[in-house]
Amino acid sequence: MQTIEISHLSFAYGDEPVLSDVCFQAEGEETIGIIGANGVGKSTLLKIIVGILPEYQGSLKICGMEAERKNLAQIREKTGYVFQDSESQLFMSNVYEDVAFAPRNYGYPEEEVRRRTERALDMVHIKDLQEKQIYRLSGGQKKLASIATILSTNPEIILLDEPSVALDPKNRRNLIRILKELPGMKIIASHDLDMVWDTCSRTILMSDGRIIADGNTKELLTKQDLLEAHGLELPMFVAGQQSMQQKK
Numbered sequence: 001m002q003t004i005e006i007s008h009l010s011f012a013y014g015d016e017p018v019l020s021d022v023c024f025q026a027e028g029e030e031t032i033g034i035i036g037a038n039g040v041g042k043s044t045l046l047k048i049i050v051g052i053l054p055e056y057q058g059s060l061k062i063c064g065m066e067a068e069r070k071n072l073a074q075i076r077e078k079t080g081y082v083f084q085d086s087e088s089q090l091f092m093s094n095v096y097e098d099v100a101f102a103p104r105n106y107g108y109p110e111e112e113v114r115r116r117t118e119r120a121l122d123m124v125h126i127k128d129l130q131e132k133q134i135y136r137l138s139g140g141q142k143k144l145a146s147i148a149t150i151l152s153t154n155p156e157i158i159l160l161d162e163p164s165v166a167l168d169p170k171n172r173r174n175l176i177r178i179l180k181e182l183p184g185m186k187i188i189a190s191h192d193l194d195m196v197w198d199t200c201s202r203t204i205l206m207s208d209g210r211i212i213a214d215g216n217t218k219e220l221l222t223k224q225d226l227l228e229a230h231g232l233e234l235p236m237f238v239a240g241q242q243s244m245q246q247k248k
């Protein structure tokens, strides 16, 4: 089963502390939102979970494995990180080649690479784009292609950094539908609290490198004072509902 166990985790970029005493556990097919104002450490936390930033203090276990050098390859295979900026994820000539890159890199035979690549493209409904050159994709298509590049290794834990940024309403709705369909544990760092409301059963609020609140999304995202105290606002959907109730 998918598990993440984080205990007393702290991290600094050089001498600038970014995360302080972060503790949380997650298991199974949970979808968790990580919210917080700019610069509170959301992306840094995701990068530590996937092993991009190994120099932290505290303890991190992924699927029961201590996140240390000897387990790093296995942890990378169990997790998939979708960068905020699709340009950081897509570097091959066309969509198929990008999605096939990771399974090829793991040494799977070409037939298995094709099976995994086609399955990943199917999961985000972009099989028709497989021959398309990356520079010809729209922003929304690039985001889906980026997600497909991590799905081709069948990760058990998918981490997405601001997935809805720069998407128009139609592409955003499409992304939300696809996120709901994806199997496994998903962790979504985002300022888009309406998307978090729609996709995440649990939400973690961060401020200044610490976890301030961790609980049921529908409860946490209706706490206007708490959100505002940490630089956020109610999701538009919730604000709309509250104002309708006030008018009644």
Ligand SMILES: Nc1ncnc2c1ncn2[C@@H]1O[C@H](COP(=O)(O)OP(=O)(O)OP(=O)(O)O)[C@@H](O)[C@H]1O
Pocket: 013, 016, 018, 036, 037, 038, 039, 040, 041, 042, 043, 044, 045
């Ligand atoms: N590579 C880096 N080197 C030095 N400092 C960094 C680096 N990356 C991020 N930081 C700093 O670490 C802090 C946390 O950044 P991080 O990107 O994790 O926050 P975030 O909550 O994801 O922000 P945002 O919502 O703006 O994406 C910020 O002060 C940022 O300036």
